[in-house]
Amino acid sequence: MLEILFLLLPIAAGYGWYMGRRSILQRDSQKSKKLSRDYFTGLNFLLSNESDKAVDLFISMLDVDDETIDTHLSLGSLFRKRGEVDRSIRIHQNLIARPNLTAEQRDIAMMELGKDYMAAGFYDRAEEIFLNLVNQDDHSEEAESQLISIYQVTKEWQNAIDVTKKLPKKRQQVFKVTTAHFYCQLADQATDMLVKIKKLQLAIKQDVSCGRAWLGLANIYLDSDQIKECKDSLLQLIDADIALFPDSINIAKQVYRQSSDSEGYEQLLSLALKQGAGASVAIALAEHQIAKNNSDSAEAMMLDNLYRHPTMKGFQHLMKLHIKQAEDGKAKQSLSMLEKLVEQQIKFRPGYRCRECGFPAHALYWHCPSCKHWGSIKRIKGLDGE
Ligand SMILES: [Zn+2]
Numbered sequence: 001m002l003e004i005l006f007l008l009l010p011i012a013a014g015y016g017w018y019m020g021r022r023s024i025l026q027r028d029s030q031k032s033k034k035l036s037r038d039y040f041t042g043l044n045f046l047l048s049n050e051s052d053k054a055v056d057l058f059i060s061m062l063d064v065d066d067e068t069i070d071t072h073l074s075l076g077s078l079f080r081k082r083g084e085v086d087r088s089i090r091i092h093q094n095l096i097a098r099p100n101l102t103a104e105q106r107d108i109a110m111m112e113l114g115k116d117y118m119a120a121g122f123y124d125r126a127e128e129i130f131l132n133l134v135n136q137d138d139h140s141e142e143a144e145s146q147l148i149s150i151y152q153v154t155k156e157w158q159n160a161i162d163v164t165k166k167l168p169k170k171r172q173q174v175f176k177v178t179t180a181h182f183y184c185q186l187a188d189q190a191t192d193m194l195v196k197i198k199k200l201q202l203a204i205k206q207d208v209s210c211g212r213a214w215l216g217l218a219n220i221y222l223d224s225d226q227i228k229e230c231k232d233s234l235l236q237l238i239d240a241d242i243a244l245f246p247d248s249i250n251i252a253k254q255v256y257r258q259s260s261d262s263e264g265y266e267q268l269l270s271l272a273l274k275q276g277a278g279a280s281v282a283i284a285l286a287e288h289q290i291a292k293n294n295s296d297s298a299e300a301m302m303l304d305n306l307y308r309h310p311t312m313k314g315f316q317h318l319m320k321l322h323i324k325q326a327e328d329g330k331a332k333q334s335l336s337m338l339e340k341l342v343e344q345q346i347k348f349r350p351g352y353r354c355r356e357c358g359f360p361a362h363a364l365y366w367h368c369p370s371c372k373h374w375g376s377i378k379r380i381k382g383l384d385g386e
Contacts, residue, residue, distance in 0.1 A: 130143040183200070218233035234255070245277045249280060
């Protein structure tokens with residue numbers, strides 16, 4: 001009898017193991033059923049626009065399973081993108097409050113919370129978070145970019161420059177155009193002329209092709225009667241950013257008039273035109289030649305320019321020249337009417353466009369209001385522009 005009992009022992013052990021395993025599997029299956037049921041309920045709330053209930057449910061589920069952290073991060077980011085920042089803040093704050101989060105998970109959640117604060121306009125709170133994350137190797141790059149974005153919004157240009165200075169050399173190259181504009185912003189804020197010049201020179205040191213800085217310098221030198229420096233800056237502008245040269249025509253006209261250097265003005269405009277400065281410069285040159293009683297060469301130059309680069313502006317100016325020379329009569333009246341029509345068309349059309357996002361503008365902006373790029377808004381080239 002005892003032997004039979006001994007023989008049954010392995011069977012009993014096996015049965016016990018089987019029953020135990022079955023109960024664990026059942027428990028797991030019940031847990032996962034509850035989890036998926038809760039998720040479906042949560043999704044249902046989301047789809048039926050009951051976001052508040054969905055958020056509460058998802059947050060309560062966080063206590064159930066650690067593996068849902070990624071889902072919560074995605075959900076938080078989704079709410080932020082939809083502009084429901086208060087909800088994304090709640091989700092990320094709840095994540096961070098969990099004591100058993102790994103350091104990596106906590107940093108990711110902090111980064112997301114920082115972005116929430118930025119989206120909500122709490123720049124000081126966002127700055128605090130990113131200043132902490134900037135020292136974490138895995139997140140420093142993103143935190144630096146976020147800090148630069150904050151300082152642009154709060155117009156703390158020196159702080160933005162300080163962040164870019166700490167970047168590795170390779171990343172500094174990526175930000176060189178932007179940093180040059182930060183220095184130009186500082187120059188705009190400064191009241192002292194020498195400080196303005198210093199900041200603009202620092203901008204050029206960052207990015208020698210920063211046309212804004214050369215234009216700014218030309219303007220300051222004109223105001224302070226530094227004729228030679230002003231002319232040099234205009235020449236540098238041609239090399240740095242020819243697309244910006246048409247915006248310096250008034251400065252050029254004044255500085256060459258002050259020094260009675262009519263020849264120099266003509267040479268400067270001709271050089272700019274050769275480098276592709278466009279219709280406005282051709283018109284300025286034509287006006288200068290007409291003022292010197294040289295209408296024939298002005299007309300020939302305009303015609304040649306129109307032939308190579310047809311533009312509405314150039315066409316309108318040529319019509320003006322012909323109207324001046326035409327004898328009074330019906331033909332002159334018709335030409336005048338036509339010229340007015342073209343002029344109206346030009347006025348209605350934007351003169352500038354962002355080369356990054358295509359944002360149209362009637363005036364020159366250094367910072368694109370649409371895509372937030374620096375120095376990307378330029379005069380429109382082609383038939384409608386230069
Ligand atoms: Zn843009």
